[in-house]
Amino acid sequence: MKIKMTINNVLKEVEVSPSEFLLDVLRRLDYMSVKKGCDTGTCGVCTVLMDGKPVLSCSVLAASADGHKITTIEGLRDDPEFKAISQALLDEGADQCGFCSPGLILNVYAMKRDLKNPTEEEMKKYLVGNLCRCTGYVPQMRAIKKYFEVRS
Amino acid sequence: MIEIKEYCRPKTVEEAYEKLINIEGAEIIGSGAFMRLSSRKINLAIDLQDAGLNYVKLENDEIKIGGATPLGDVERNEIIKNAFSGKLVEVFQMIWSVQLRNIATIGGTVFPRLGFSDLITTLLALNADVVLFNNGRMPLEVFLEEKIRKDILVEIILKNKDMKFSFQNVRNSFYDFSILNAAVSVDKDNNYRIAIGARPAVAKLAINAMNYLKENKNIEEVAKIAAQEMDYGTNIKGSKEYREMVAPVLVKRGLEEVIK
Numbered sequence: 001m002k003i004k005m006t007i008n009n010v011l012k013e014v015e016v017s018p019s020e021f022l023l024d025v026l027r028r029l030d031y032m033s034v035k036k037g038c039d040t041g042t043c044g045v046c047t048v049l050m051d052g053k054p055v056l057s058c059s060v061l062a063a064s065a066d067g068h069k070i071t072t073i074e075g076l077r078d079d080p081e082f083k084a085i086s087q088a089l090l091d092e093g094a095d096q097c098g099f100c101s102p103g104l105i106l107n108v109y110a111m112k113r114d115l116k117n118p119t120e121e122e123m124k125k126y127l128v129g130n131l132c133r134c135t136g137y138v139p140q141m142r143a144i145k146k147y148f149e150v151r152s
Numbered sequence: 153m154i155e156i157k158e159y160c161r162p163k164t165v166e167e168a169y170e171k172l173i174n175i176e177g178a179e180i181i182g183s184g185a186f187m188r189l190s191s192r193k194i195n196l197a198i199d200l201q202d203a204g205l206n207y208v209k210l211e212n213d214e215i216k217i218g219g220a221t222p223l224g225d226v227e228r229n230e231i232i233k234n235a236f237s238g239k240l241v242e243v244f245q246m247i248w249s250v251q252l253r254n255i256a257t258i259g260g261t262v263f264p265r266l267g268f269s270d271l272i273t274t275l276l277a278l279n280a281d282v283v284l285f286n287n288g289r290m291p292l293e294v295f296l297e298e299k300i301r302k303d304i305l306v307e308i309i310l311k312n313k314d315m316k317f318s319f320q321n322v323r324n325s326f327y328d329f330s331i332l333n334a335a336v337s338v339d340k341d342n343n344y345r346i347a348i349g350a351r352p353a354v355a356k357l358a359i360n361a362m363n364y365l366k367e368n369k370n371i372e373e374v375a376k377i378a379a380q381e382m383d384y385g386t387n388i389k390g391s392k393e394y395r396e397m398v399a400p401v402l403v404k405r406g407l408e409e410v411i412k
Contacts, residue, residue, distance in 0.1 A: 001159065018159040018197060021188060040189055041252055053224065053254045059185045060255055063159040064199050107250065114228070128327045129249020 003066035007031070008075025016062040022048070023057040025065075026072065033073040033102040037131075044130035047103035048072050054110045056129075073102040081109055088147040094139035100132040108144055120145060155193045161202045168198050169285050169304055180304060182260020183222065185252055205259070205306060208232060215310040219259030223247060223271075226258060235313045236278070243274045243319045243335075249327070259305035265296055265354045268329040272296070273349030274319055275308065276357055277335035283307040293357055315339045318409035320402040321350075324389070331390040332398050334378075336406030342366075344410075346378050346403060351395055352387045358403070371411070375404035 004013050007029070016025050023046045026034045034057055037045035041059040048057045049071035076082035085105050089095050104127070111118065111126045118126070123144060132140065157177075162168040172178050177195030181187060184199075205220035208229040215231055226232055227244040247253055247270060261271050262282065275292050283289045285304040292308075321333035330350040337345045344365040349355025361378035368374075379399035384392045 018156040019154060041186060041248075044249060044251060047251050050254070054251045055254045056185075056249075056251045059188065059252065061156075061159070061181070061184045061187075061197070061199070063197075064161075064181075064184060064201060066161075110250070125245060125326070126250055129251050 001063065003063060005065050005067075006069045008071060014062075018061075018063050020062045021058055022060040022062045022065050022070070025062040026057060026070070031072045031074055035099055035102065037099070042129070042131070043100075043103075044107065045100050045103040047106045047130070049106055049110065052110070052113075054107050071106075073105060076106075076109070079109075081112060085109060085144075085147055088143040089140065092139040092143035092146070094135065094143045096132070096134050099134075100130060104130045104132070104140065108147070112148075118148065123148070153191055154188050156197045157193070157195045159197045159199065161199045163202055163204075165200075165203050165205065165285050165304055165306060168200060168203055171196060171198055172304065173302055180259075180263075182263065183220075183255045183257045185256040185260065200257075200259070200304070213313075215313055217258055217308045217310075219263075219305040219307060220257050221259075222254055223252075223256050223258060223261070224250065224254040227253060235310070236315060236317045239317045239319065240274070240278075243270055246270060246319075246321075246326070258308055262292070262308065263305045267352045267354045268350050269355070270319070270321065270330055270333050270349070273333045273335045273347045273355035274317075275310075276347035276349075276355050277319075277337045277345045278310055278315060278317060279312065279337070279345055281309040281311065283309065296354055296356075312339055316410040318406040320406045322398055322402070329389065332395045332402060334399065334402035334406050336403065336410050338410045344407075346374075346406070348378065348382050348399055348403065350389075351382055351384045351399075352389065353383070353385060356382060358382065361403070369411070371404055371407045374407060375400040378403045 035045040037043040039058050041056050046058045047054050051069050085108050107130050175196050179194045181197045200220040205218035207218040209216050233241050280292045281289050282295045283306045285306050315337040317337040319335045321330040323330050333350045334348045346358040346361050347355045358378035360381045361374050364377050365374050384395040386392045
């Protein structure tokens with residue numbers, strides 16, 4: 001079946017199977033920032049924004065994304081907020097292997113819009129679905145806190 | 153592997169129901185979250201996102217939540233934020249992750265009568281009604297007992313937004329399902345409701361304990377009765393014995409919170 005999605009502000013017509021999930025379609029279309037981790041809706045590395053809201057692309061049927069706006073990290077390349085978040089992560093040495101970063105950054109990006117002056121506890125609750133396997137979350141948390149402080 | 157032959161997005165609930173009952177192997181997919189974890193064949197996946205069931209509204213003093221409303225939209229709604237002294241929003245915020253809540257719908261959570269659900273336990277304690285397209289409006293506890301499969305959950309209705317309410321649970325980490333959960337409420341006429349879920353079976357009301365509470369306010373005893381009238385099971389998250397031990401403690405904490 002043919003579906004239409006606006007991916008990173010570009011309208012695309014894509015042929016998908018009704019069984020396909022958005023994650024696989026996006027990777028097929030070369031949006032390689034969208035990672036395939038647990039593939040069961042747990043780890044958050046496949047996070048994309050759908051109509052501005054963070055979703056797990058591994059758990060969204062591609063067909064149900066028909067007519068929606070999808071944003072991956074590639075689409076935020078020139079966005080000042082994206083730059084600020086990634087710079088904060090770099091400054092704290094929290095980029096590490098980088099596998100979890102795109103999903104994390106997209107969720108922080110959404111959190112900035114959803115929460116006003118969040119406490120550390122609120123940040124942790126918001127980011128609970130973004131797992132990182134190679135660090136102890138400490139530098140990421142430091143970076144995210146700094147990002148919020150600097151901006152608020 | 154999940155195998156879907158065809159996908160459709162009806163514009164009305166009527167059209168969706170028509171397809172559901174007339175086409176062999178047709179299913180309402182809720183949101184599709186967690187669907188990929190199952191292995192089955194669906195001839196026609198019916199997606200309700202365009203069927204006008206995405207809303208939270210206050211009508212005649214009842215809170216009505218459309219069946220296809222994502223949990224995230226419910227959680228961000230001002231009516232929900234203000235209901236039950238903000239306690240309801242706290243339950244939503246405990247459900248898996250922000251990203252999943254933006255996909256999973258309230259109908260997709262309630263209709264399959266999921267055992268691990270924190271939301272069903274909560275809605276039971278809050279005396280919620282469900283509205284089904286074909287079977288009509290009924291209390292949630294009745295729906296949970298019925299064997300309705302081919303129907304569409306149109307709406308969840310919260311009748312009394314002023315109840316005092318408490319949700320209690322044990323889990324291995326914040327980002328996990330409950331090993332056991334309990335919800336307690338009391339309205340201004342002193343009617344108590346106690347529900348225990350994730351036993352691991354689907355949540356149930358503790359009727360004996362609720363009756364006992366009408367006459368007697370001995371919290372310790374109520375908690376014991378509530379815990380004893382439930383059946384428990386063992387699964388990967390915890391044993392039957394562990395759940396039995398934990399249940400009265402959760403009910404007691406819930407009661408203490410709503411009574412104080």
